[in-house]
Amino acid sequence: MAILKRVAETARPAVPFTLDGRACTALAGDTVLTAVLTQADCVRHSEFGGAPRAGFCMMGACQDCWMQLEDGARVRACSTSIAPGMRLRTTPLAPAAAPNTLAAAWPEDEAP
Numbered sequence: 001m002a003i004l005k006r007v008a009e010t011a012r013p014a015v016p017f018t019l020d021g022r023a024c025t026a027l028a029g030d031t032v033l034t035a036v037l038t039q040a041d042c043v044r045h046s047e048f049g050g051a052p053r054a055g056f057c058m059m060g061a062c063q064d065c066w067m068q069l070e071d072g073a074r075v076r077a078c079s080t081s082i083a084p085g086m087r088l089r090t091t092p093l094a095p096a097a098a099p100n101t102l103a104a105a106w107p108e109d110e111a112p
């Protein structure tokens with residue numbers, strides 16, 4: 001069940017994406033977090049016990065909203081714009097399915 005309900009700006013162009021393999025539609029200009037939470041009750045399940053997480057600060061500070069793409073790449077949902085064709089997951093891929101991604105440094109930790 002979605003935890004966000006869109007009440008305004010509904011005339012923006014549609015943006016197709018998938019969430020856990022399910023076809024979904026966001027609106028142009030949505031963040032990944034908005035796109036996902038208008039479709040589902042969480043953006044991910046915690047790697048520490050599986051509890052559902054839906055972000056906390058909504059401004060890129062708390063790191064609670066990281067999601068994984070089907071290719072293993074990660075995005076911070078509250079500060080990343082949805083893009084057509086994004087394939088998002090609420091559960092991380094098994095390490096064998098995405099080698100060198102789960103143990104990789106967070107993107108902002110990488111050298112400039």
Ligand code: FES
Binds near residue numbers: 076
């Ligand atoms: S919700 Fe805090 S970093 Fe995204």
